[in-house]
Amino acid sequence: MKGWASVLFLCSLLAFVACSRPDESSSPASTPAQAAAPAGHAGKGVGPIQSVQLGALDPSMAEKGKAAFEQKCAACHRFEERFVGPPLKGITQRRTPEWIMNMILNPVEMTQKDPTAKELLANYLTQMTYQNVSEEEARAILEYFRQLDGAS
Secondary structure (H helix, E strand, C coil): CHHHHHHHHHHHHHHHHHHCCCCCCCCCCCCCCCCCCCCCCCCCCCCCCCCCCCCCCCHHHHHHHHHHHHHHCCCCCCCCCCCCCCCCCCHHHHCCHHHHHHHHHCHHHHHHHCHHHHHHHHHHCCCCCCCCCCHHHHHHHHHHHHHHCCCC
16 A cells, blocks of 8 residues: 555656646757766755765675665666666766765755756656665665776
């Protein structure tokens, strides 16, 4: 029953967002969501993460990240293709570690204040939901993304 309630909520949210969008005919064509952060943008996003120190890939942490991703993110994200949310392949080359973690931890404020996240929301028409991910889980998910993107 909880699964159906979640699906119903997401469908309702999608319908609300789709129906409340302003007319785009007068706005300039948007750039692809896969583009790098705009010039002059610090690229760290909005949220609790100000600095992330990356070392060599930690396979054990990546495995924990895979489990967290499958539980909390896989309903909307795929790596190779657009789904509800954007494809995640190459995310660690397009975004800073801080931005990735802040988007995971603070998606609503990110889509309100961060230019790149605003663009993603405009392109995908769906607000990324808050999944109550801890900083430790977000860091593990980042490590999983690094592993998939071929970090060593």
